[in-house]
Amino acid sequence: MNSTVATQVTEVVLPGKVEASGLRMRTRDLPAPTAGQVTLRMDATGVSFAEQQMRRGKYYDQPPFPFVPGYDVVGTVTAVGPQGDVTLVGRRFAAVTKIGGWASSLQLDAADLVPVPDGVPAAEAETVVVNGITAWQMLHRSAKVPAGATIVVLGANGGVGSTLVQLARHAGITVIGTASPRHHDTVRELGAIPVDYRDPDMYERIRELAPDGVDAVFDHVGGAGLKDSWKLLRRGGTLVSYGTAATKDEDGNSQLPVLKSFARLALWNLLPNGKSARFYNFWAGKRRRLSTFRDRLREDLTQVLRLLADGALTAQVAAEYPLADAGAALALAESRTVAGKVVIVP
Structure with missing residues (x-):
């Protein structure tokens, strides 16, 4: 039929x-x-x-x-x-x-x-389909951020960022979110503390808000700023890199910026400071175990859609x-x- x-x-x-x-x-x-x-x-x-x-x-x-x-x-x-x-x-x-x-x-x-x-x-x-899955998995699977923690979300007004802010706030997590000033009211409404991403002293502003460091940073920008995101972490904190927006207009090999980030994060993980760094890949594991990948995607998106239906997510x-x-x-x-x-x- x-x-x-x-x-x-x-x-x-x-x-x-x-x-x-x-x-x-x-x-x-x-x-x-x-x-x-x-x-x-x-x-x-x-x-x-x-x-x-x-x-x-x-x-x-x-x-x-x-x-x-x-x-x-x-x-x-x-x-x-x-x-x-x-x-x-x-x-x-x-x-x-x-x-x-x-x-x-x-x-x-x-x-x-x-x-x-x-x-x-x-x-x-x-x-909240790809954005919701991405945000949920980074928050709860990659970084495993607990309630009461403080995190930084770069691009808090974007598709992934705005969803991530809301999921974190729903989980009892304090969020510092970067965005241009025109979007600061929106970021506040989502429940985050806004910081101007165009401010040359942006990272210093974040340190003023979290002088002891933060539990996680979610960075879609990559490039040279990735090191500054790493420095924001307290001991035990996690950096989740999930993009290379800083290099989007550069010529050259499309895979090179990602591979550079992989290498940098891998080296940082070897440092004896208790911090961890991860590159989030939406498609990780699909080729090895398709059924597991599908089950995880279905489970996570179902959670996000339920929050949307219940009004916990806007x-x-x-x-x-x-x-x-x-x-x-x-x-x-x-x-x-x-x-x-x-x-x-x-």
Whole structure:
């Protein structure tokens, strides 16, 4: 049993290293799902930092051009493959896709679907899919920050950062969050103490707020500033690096900045000061144990979506754009002027 199924799909194509305005639209036939797959009608997708890096050809695991971007998606199942579970049809799910989400419909493995609670709008759920999993895993799996601790979140107004702040506050953790002054009110509303990231003395300002050091720093910037983040830690603290935004506009090998961070963090872990440093990789373990990876992803995203449904977590929707205006959505996300996540809807 399948619901009304589209026979064609409209999707956004990234043809090469182009400006955001260079994205292309195309329509093609939509094949029926194969065994183990479903067809998902896109209700919401969004712009992550990954797509911004992919546009430049700078993503660590860069897909070959041309391709359809879209790191995650929320949608409704319209068809299932042979011998599939027909009870999935008509239900809403979230999934991490890495690419392919910027499309009116797409095929996914049924095993990758995570149910979205009733009553949660698709655009709101979309803001906490890859961002929520990333934030939850860094906080509770990588750093294992306990209640009563103090942490620093760089980019507290961003998609991951704003979610991380809220998850930490819900867990009873004090948060110092960096952002531009225009977003300080938002950061305060999320429950963090704002610090201007453009202040040349930013790290000194943080030390004034936490003179004994902090329990964890979550750094998506990387580059030279990673050493300053490391110095903020007290003994026993953890630095979680999860990006290299500082090098996003640099030419050269897209993997080199990440590899440099790996090496630096590994060396720091050898120091006898009780601190630890980790590089968070969303896809770690997938190739070795796919079932374990899927179970962990489903468990963590279910926790985040439940908090969203219960009102403990507030979705940070920066703006909504129709699929046909994906280029404008990408440009806005890259402008660094918004708080939260830019969402794309049909």
